[in-house]
Amino acid sequence: MRTKVRATLNDLMGKNIKTQKELLLEIEALQAQLKKANDTLHAICSGTTAGKPSATDITHSKQATVEIYLLQTLAIAVSASGNLHDALVVAMQKICNYTGWIYGEAWMPSQDGTRLERNHSFYSSIEGLEKFSEYSCGLTFTPGSGLPGRVWAEKQPVWIADVTQDQYYLRAAIASEVGFRTGIAFPVIADNEVVSVFVFYSLKVEERNDHLVKLILSMLSQIGSIIRRIQAEDRLRESEEKLRTILDNTTAVVYIKDMQGRYTFINRQFEKLFHIKREKIKGKTPYDCFPKEVAASHLENDRKVFEAKIPIQFDEKATHDDGMHLYISVKFPLFAPDGTVYGVCGISTDITERKNIEEALHMSEERLQYALDATAEGVWDWNIKTGVVHFSNQWIRSLGYLPEEVPDSVDFWKSIIHPDDMPRVMKTLQDHFDGRTMVYECENRLRMKSGEYRYNLDRGKVVERDAAGSPVRMVGTDTDITERKRIEDQLRKLSGAVEQSSTTIVITDTNGNIQYANPKFTQLTGYALEEAVGKNPRILKSGKTPPEVYKQLWDAITAGGEWQGEFCNKKKNGEFYWELAHISPLRNSEGAITNFIAFKDDITERKQIEAEQEKLREQLFRSQNLASVGKLAGGVAHNFNNLLTVIVGYASLLNMELEEKNKLKDYVQKILKSSEMAASLTQNLLAFSRKQPISTKPVNVNEIIKQSDFLLSKLIREDIVLKTILTQEDTTVMADVGQIEQVLMNLATNARDAMPNGGNLTIHTDIMEMDDAFIRSCGYGSAGRYVHILVTDTGVGMDENTRVRVFEPFFTKKEVGKGTGLGLAGVYGIVKQHGGYINVDSEPGKGATFNIYLPIIESAAEREEGKIRTMLPEGGTETVLLAEDDSVVRELIRMVFERAGYRVIEAVDGEDAIVKFTEHKDSIKLLVSDLIMPKKNGKEVYEAIRKVRPDMKVLFMSGYSDDIIRKRDFLDKGLDCILKPSSPDDLLEKVRKILDKPGRKF
Secondary structure (H helix, E strand, O other): OHHHHHHHHHHHHHHHHHHHHHHHHHHHHHHHHHHHHHHHHHHHHHOOOOOOOOHHHHHHHHHHHHHHHHHHHHHHHHHOOOOHHHHHHHHHHHHHHHHOOOEEEEEEEOOOOOOEEOOOOEEEOOOOOHHHHHHHHOOEEOOOOHHHHHHHHHOOOEEEOOHHHOOOOOOHHHHHHHOOOEEEEEEEEEOOEEEEEEEEEEOOOOOOOHHHHHHHHHHHHHHHHHHHHHHHHHHHHHHHHHHHHHHHOOOOEEEEEEOOOOEEEEOHHHHHHHOOOHHHHOOOOHHHOOOHHHHHHHHHHHHHHHHHOOOEEEEEEEEEOOEEEEEEEEEEEEEOOOOOEEEEEEEEEEOHHHHHHHHHHHHHHHHHOOOOOOOOOEEEEEEOOOOEEEEOHHHHHHOOOOHHHOOOOHHHHHHOEOOOOHHHHHHHHHHHHOOOOOOEEEEEEEEOOOOOEEEEEEEEEEEEEOOOOOEEEEEEEEEEOHHHHHHHHHHHHHHHHHHHOOOEEEEEOOOOOEEEEOHHHHHHHOOOHHHHOOOOHHHHEOOOOOHHHHHHHHHHHHOOOOEEEEEEEEOOOOOEEEEEEEEEEEEOOOOOEEEEEEEEEEOHHHHHHHHHHHHHHHHHHHHHHHHHHHHHHHHHHHHHHHHHHHHHHHHHHHHHHOOOOOOHHHHHHHHHHHHHHHHHHHHHHHHHOOOOOOOOEEEEHHHHHHHHHHHHHHHOOOOEEEEEEOOOOOOEEEEOHHHHHHHHHHHHHHHHHHOOOOEEEEEEEEEEEEOHHHHHHHOOOOOEEEEEEEEEEOOOOOOHHHHHHOOOOOOOOOOOOOOOOOHHHHHHHHHHHOOOEEEEEEOOOOOEEEEEEEEEOOOOOOOOOOOOOOOOOOOOOOEEEEEOOOHHHHHHHHHHHHHOOOEEEEEOOHHHHHHHHHHOOOOEEEEEEEOOOOOOOHHHHHHHHHHHOOOOEEEEEEOOOHHHHHHOOOOOOOOEEEEOOOOHHHHHHHHHHHHHOOOOOO
């Protein structure tokens, strides 16, 4: 590197001097031409026979004077130009001013020499020619093409009297547009090469003027070399800038001094270390920068370089702010083109730290130079004059030899050095012999007796020199560093593994400031290494990790322990990510903590999966919780139905017995009214548990909403505005109209209570496609098309805890006595019973939106027909077998039947029913049986009776819903069932219809 820099400096400085000399020679040539022209002018003016010049002579004299002046001023003006562009413009301006031509342009060969380019160099004496200039700026000409290319190829001037009429002129159209006529082009030649082509234009047609052509050629021949010089100067400046950049960015101190020791250049490192600016160094010597003794030694070393005329390396000193520093200075002479030395360049590297180590090593070696055999180091003592070397037994045995097998000769040592290492070993040894190094130190490979090579660190010092300064005796040690080399190789591999690791690795100091981060850190966080080093990892804080986590981390690692945990951090671009970090302290050989190291894995994807799984678990828990409550609600409703059957039955009988004027009749009617309300609660429980019987058929959801509009408006208050927004698409679903109406009424009631001060209630329908993304995000659903019903209010809204529990039965936020907590539970059950889904979106103060999804079917909706009320039930005289395990219910039904004229045979369970049938099989016309009974259920009883009496008619009773009954396969199609609770009138009406129907055929 130093050799390359030295050569570059020498070359550049040589070019600079050569250029200055060339400039002087050019000026001298111009002055000579000027003198010759003046002499010619003088001869012309005084050369007539009569002693008086003629008119023709005077005219020629004036013309010659003008031309000489033009030549002089043109050459000087071009030479004085600061750059190539200015020089070209000056030349064109001078020529145009003299000739009267109004426009000139200069075309230059491209860097690869294949085409001519203009590069913005043009001159115009009048306005309005910009269009021609802009058009020409983008053109290039190859040799022979266009006017410039012809001149370039022919190296001769070309004169075109009218460019607008010339078939070879490529810019005729634009030239005609701006008014150009005559075009003249001249080659500018230097060293027989065309360095530029000047093209001039006139607004009038001019015939060729050979005298003018010769004059312009003469002018341009003078500036060809000047243009070449300016180009060289431009390249030189560019090279110097590149070199200056290199020198200013090296950590070495670089400087140039002249023969008198005065600095002519210093680099930025010199400025930084010795506090002197480049612009103030000119004329100063080392005495102005360093103490007298230091400066004198610097100048003495410079003198040695001047005398030797070769590069020499010196150990030098220089004062810093913190004291004296040691340097290795490589100094080399700078040569002028004529071979004389005109300066010295120095490149000095601070080796203070290395010198300190060498001094410490020297002291250690002095203490160990006569080490005994107990030492682990191989020791040698070399008589350089005789070549005799004494090797310690440890050194001999470490190579696998016996002492008697190794001769006391330096030749043996040289013979076992690896051939590839020998040149370096000899050079290092010679440097020490010559005094260029304080100690000899060299790593090499020595061949062992086994033929294998081991790595060896050879260290020594000349301890004795003769009067001439030549080395006489040298002692030293050899250390087997094979294991160290192996470890270094492992460390290199480890370093590569760390750099290429997919785990983020960060090393900090004991204050937590980042000292190292591997490439994975940059890849993950977006922070470049230079952005992170020196910064605390808190630059990654997102605010989402609790402060106590950082405290636990810091307490653990500062106490010498390890810590493992998770962080939610923030990337440079603001994106959040999760890390699993394992952080532990690093200790030095004394056990003190010097650093902390963190191994961090990106677990963002895992955390996202965990969050999604947690959401699904929560949804599953809610669903299972609702399902469990539903089962409990269904069981409670079944038992409650039996009780209501008795209450409604006896109350109905009592109501029929009492006269209208009896004051007890009002009490009985209130009992019946309360029973109806209880039955409604039971229906809500059954709806939630999805056990309420439904009768589905294809219906249009929009039609149900339209038909419910009037009823809903009566449910809400006048200060609430009801609005419906219905889709124009088909909304046909399989549904029970009454149940869907119940859903709308319950939601409207809930919205009304949520808007005590009035507001808006909106029912909106739409069609949506439930896809996999929707199912994954919500945790439920089945792919397909659904009618989406949105019921939105502008009420008080609800918090998250309320929102997730809103469909639980008996959960309510209303005051005691103002809500049962079953309205929304019933809505949930009805929707689920219809194969649909429901959820709610709400925030406190922002109202609520209930989203209902019902699966679409491709079938025309049926229209609801008006119900026709039947006549009051009639009684009969037939014999009825009544099987009911609940004695209270059984007694009530028996009383109802007997009051209607029927003969009743009672059975307390399934087996008793079969016994009673066997006793009265011919007289029994109808079996009325509870479905669920001890010993045998109702279906089993009927199957047994039907084997004897295939024509036997049956009516089953149950407190369970019809869909549950059929799901458990209790009933065949065509068999009748009445659900509890039912009034005596409904029961008698059902019985009469069955008895009056034709018998079943099997």
